[in-house]
Amino acid sequence: MTITQLQYVLAVAEYKNFTLAAEKCFVTQPTLSMQIQKLEEELDIKIFDRNSKPIKLTEVGEQIVHQAKNIINESDRIKDIVDQQKGFIGGNFKLGIIPTITPTLLPMFLTNFINKYPKVNLIIEEYNTEDMMARLRNGLLDAGIAATPLLEPDIKEYTLYYEPFVGYFPDSFRKNKEELTPEDLEINQILLLKDGHCFKNGILNICKNFKTANDKNFEFSSGSFETLIKLSNEGLGVTLLPYLHTLDLNEKNKKNILHFKDPKPSREVSLIFAKSELKLHIIEALRATILGVVKGAITFQDVEIISPKIHKKGIV
Template identity: 65%
Template sequence: MTITQLKYVLAVAEYKNFTTASEHCFVTQPTLSMQIQKLEDELDTKIFNRNKKPIQLTEIGSKIVEQAKIIVDESNRINDIVEQQKGFIGGDFKLGIIPTVMPTLLPLFLKTFIKKYPKVNLKIEELTTEECIKKLTDGHIDVAIAATPLENDLIKERVLYYEPFVGFVPKEHRLFENKSLNIDDLNIDDILLLEDGHCFKESVINLCRTFGRTNQHFQLHSGSFDTLIKLSKEGLGMTLLPYLQTLDLNDKDRIYLRQFKEPVPAREVSILYHKSQLKIHLIETLKNTIDGIVRGIIAFNDVKIISPILQKKGA
């Protein structure tokens, strides 16, 4: 039995296809199939039911896969231990960031990070929160940045910053003359929202459901904050923006911004990684880099965290 054979088994278990698995393992399909067959012969058992389409694990195969994950992780940990001991900061490092954080946070730290750690091959993907969790669990990314708390026992969360909500209120809106906003002024019927799949939308819904008024009749959902801002200026409703999103607004648009009275509703943005993650030294360098930059930009202390987890009405 070899680590390579176990990696091939894990690939087939994930992709449920020998050809696809071999492509992801960068070997030929016959090579991968032969090695898995050797392992099955050695164990005198069938790991996969090849008669099913797509390929399925046998009952004992499922147990073998669970153990294989542990063995492969632990073998990788040896390399991680050696690299940490040597003080080496480099290698592949896969990062997922949710869409409502990436455009504002990434430009703040990326140049600094790659300049300070040139040996790190940073691979960045824009992913939804659900995709981040799945890819962290499957081992396809090393770390993610998303709104929290997520209440997932497999994922560790370490807070990076608390980002306040800011109102963007057009002149035609009933709240435009208000110098600041109260949470209970909000009515979700006249708030423009991001489309489904964005956790910031769920946070806004939770904010209105808990403190304001809502009957769940949404006028319009859009895919970007820039679109929401443009539609709001056309008089189609107000919207809520994360604080970092407001920093790049021009002077003409800043007249529509309204801060909330304390405690300010805010989202918690954290760095996420699987509880068995190996590349802790790389995660620490990423977190420290972001901490050093964001602390000078966001200095809000009295905030009320609004969860991105969609709550049931009345909960």
């Protein structure tokens, strides 16, 4: 049994196709198939049901894949230990980011980090918070950037910055307001991101005035702040945005911005990773780079941290 064979098994388990798995592993399909067959013969079992389409794991195959993930993750840690001992900042580093942070934060630090640490191969993917934590726990991600606090005992959090929620209120909804308070928010007026976004949870946690009746004749949720802004401009409601997102609005749309009174409801954005993670030298480098670029763009101090986990209040 070899690490390579186990890697091939994981690839087929993920892609459910021998040809695609071989492409992802940069080997020929016959080579990959032969190595998996050798492993099956050694263990005297079948890992995959090849008669099903797509290919499925057998019952024992599911257990083998679970253990193979642990073995490969632990084998990767040997190199991480050596790199950390030598002070070498390089190699693959898998970073997850929640979608409501990616478009504003990533352009701010990515070029700086790549230029400063050219030997790090930064692999970045978007996940919601729940999926991100699952991937951190099983070693499929080295770190993530998410709204916190998450208060998970096996996840460590390095706070990067506090980002206020900002109201987007066209004239028909402003009612001569110059600043917002949570009491000004009516949940039935607010256009929300779709379920799965912790930013939506934050908005629901801010709102004080819940109503059981929906006085709108439509219901809509989106994965895009841009769509919510356009609908708001059409008079269909108001929305809340993260502060950094408002910096790129055009001058016309900026006139619809309303800030909250102090303490401003804000999300805490942190670098998160499993407490068992060994690539701490890269995590520290990433943290320092991000702190270096955000300190000039976002410096709010008088804030109230809003949890990214939904808290039931009234009808919610």
